[in-house]
Amino acid sequence: MTHDFSNLRVDFPVLDQHVGGHPLVYLDNAATTHKPRSVIDAVARFYERDNSNVHRGLHALSMRATDGYEAARARTAKFINAADPAEIVFTRGTSESVNLVAQSWGAANLKPGDVVLCTEMEHHSNLVPWQLITARTGATLRYVPVVGDDAEGGLDLEAVDRLLTPEVKLFAFTHISNTLGVTNPVKELCAKARAVGAISVIDAAQSAGHEMVDVQDMGCDFLAFSGHKMAAPTGIGVLYGRRELLDTMPPWQGGGGMIANVEYAASTWKPAPERFEAGTPNVADAIGLHAAIDYLDSVGRPALGAHESELAQMACSALSELPGIRILGPRPGSARAGMVNFAFRDVHAHDVVTFADQDGVALRGGHHCNQPLMRKLGLPSTIRASFYLYNTPADVHALVASMRKILKFFGAE
């Protein structure tokens, strides 16, 4: 089934506006995506009709709120093919999910001599939490390098074999890089981690709302993603954890909702997932996430990812003809996820982004929360165009036309 992507724009109210006198061309989707009407309505409906605290009240509204929140959990489990809804912990987003694993599993299991393996292409959210916990436990943090002057070779898979020693207790890696647009062979990486007895943690922030994500097929131990990067509200995220692991982990925050019994001297905890959800959870946005998942599945994820990837390849090929351009990640003509990250020799990224904004084209300029990699590649700042289901080939043309204009303006032809 091929979906018609040309008319999805109308589902997103925010896209119906002009910026700089031009129709908005939103190409900053790797930072955050927009929300369809159905998600906005689901959140509004919750506040208008059902708003209440969960797991506490016996009144009608509290029961409805609890049912809505738990239905969102079950729907999320189905979305990533988790075996059990109890394997879904709601968090604020990918960063909090990774921090949860680091602070709970890491603090309980890491010791001096142990190694946490990560990769050079990680977003700060899957890098800094490991720096914090290795510093605290005395474990060592190592990185799998990327290959090529423009990281066009992706992850160095031979180095993975060399670095995955028995001392490695945890291997954390991204599914799709937010900086390079490369897709890592996550199933293979999980199998390699398992072979040395290491726990695997996948950052799925750039993949969950785009590609099929099947945690059982991947064979991962943990997987983290954010709602706001997949058409859901901000402030709701997911940590998937294998049940056997979650049940052995200590709480990382204490408070209401996570306890079984509290005495003045000590307390006992509920099982997962409640153990990891201290305090009143973000009920409304979990319900928004449910609506977003329904929306994405109505479009269909294999087609959605293919559509974005096609636009990114189209942009990559057209941009590669511009003078003095340097494109990161896969070479033009090669497969890439739905983004393209580039820099011009003669015009700084911030000047480009300001200029494009005047044409109504929203881009990201900067280090993309990946400072060490940018430093390694010798780039202080780059420009990223990232696509989602509502983007079209016309958006690619607008991007390329705007880039041509700025190069001309700065005399960089």
Next chain:
Amino acid sequence: MSDLTDLYQAVILAHNKRPRNRGKLPTATRVASGDNPTCGDNCTVYLCMDGEKIGAVSFEGSGCAISQASASLMTTQLVGKSPAEAESTFAEFKDIVTTGGEPEAFSEIAAFAGVHAFPARIKCATLAWHAALDALKQPDRPIDD
């Protein structure tokens, strides 16, 4: 909506293309750096004092056209000024980039008035100036490599 030519004045484009006093100043006795962590811009300013006045200024670093042109132009504005005079020049510059006002006397810094319509870029324009004022507050000493 402001036109981009208001932001990217000819003076700014010229300073960006051919920056003045770029590079390390071997005779410098004061140095300070600044950066914008969100965008990755950085700037180091070198000062050589001549008595109570600024004898020579240079800068190093990377950033957008606004930040580079501002640093370049700043080096031409500070020579011969006392620290107090440098501070009042920065105050005037800051006023221009935040309000779009005009300088009291004719000055190339007027070229930066267009920045006020682009609030996200004000920190680009002031980066080098903050580094220069930091450097001015330091005691004189030889610059380490």
